[in-house]
Amino acid sequence: MALAHAILAALVHQPRSGYDLTKYFERSIGFFWNASHQQIYRELAKLEAQNWIDSEAIAQASRPDKKLYHLTPLGHQHLTQWVAEPCEAVAMKDDLLVKVFVGSLVSTSVIEQELARHRQLHSEKLATYKTIQQEYFQAPRQLPEVDLFPYLTLRRGIRHEQEWIDWCDEALELLTKRSDDKPV
Amino acid sequence: MALAHAILAALVHQPRSGYDLTKYFERSIGFFWNASHQQIYRELAKLEAQNWIDSEAIAQASRPDKKLYHLTPLGHQHLTQWVAEPCEAVAMKDDLLVKVFVGSLVSTSVIEQELARHRQLHSEKLATYKTIQQEYFQAPRQLPEVDLFPYLTLRRGIRHEQEWIDWCDEALELLTKRSDDKPV
């Protein structure tokens, strides 16, 4: 159900094609709910069958035709209802932490390298988010409500990536101190 | 594949039954990789078929018999290999953020209440983690390597919950300021 709602959410302010949605799920909403194009097309078919969205065929010259999907009043209603429902806190699910948990199985340097690599990945993501923040959200207190909510999700992304980086630093420091004590 | 490896990781230092594993996935490893008992039993059957684990029937008086699963040398080898492999950063996937993203569809107080509730959930989890930290990991720099790695995962849990709380506070502050400006 959750992907369905994420798609409806992506259609609230404008119609989009499957392709557009796929792109949108690589930025924006995709920062906290990702989906592949295969999933999206399948879900769009279901949503249309339920009449939560409808589609409009757009013929294009020098490009494949596309189907623009719109939220129907029914879809809008279901989405609104869902937003108002309480939800559970999601559990973390992270490969890297499982690996770190049994990190003693391999040489410490293997874990150190992996932590350094992830630190890099997260700082790149952080940089992306900060760029978006500077470009679109300069004065958060003056934002109209419609934009304030997406801003909050961006803030969560920024905090999340920062938290990752800080943890990697803490972990690397502890591991490095240790390998200094007992050199290989 | 990931659940399989999480189970192998849970069996590294001691054999466990399906039931034990289920409990273990409610604490410890479960803090960053959760699984239901149904999933666990299914996966155990697969792992045993592959000879990555083997089982020993334990007859018990006044309790149902149980099967204790041990990691085989083959399983140990596969786990070690997997730990040494690099992995991708996992994407966030969070219902609440989708809801916040389109929070303008509902009354601000609905979102505020939900944020307050989640703040509460996360501070409870944080308290749990901090208790574990105090009980088992008082002097991290003196920890033997085998315990240092689990300690690092606990630190991640603590930072993660703290980050959640901080974000909830930031979001609530911004929303509250706003609803003060324009009372309903």
Place this chain on the structure above:
DNA sequence: TCGCCCATGTAATAAGTTACATGATTCG
């Protein structure tokens, strides 16, 4: 001319959730 962008899908497999199913013991 090679690869990327646009554009949409199907099929097979893997993973996860929900519901169903059983049954003894122990504690309040």
Place this chain on the structure above:
DNA sequence: CGAATCATGTAACTTATTACATGGGCGA
């Protein structure tokens, strides 16, 4: 006497991932 704990599973269903499939236009 009822609820929780111990203990193990099957079945149905929903979601997600990976691989396969097609094909024109456009820029380097």
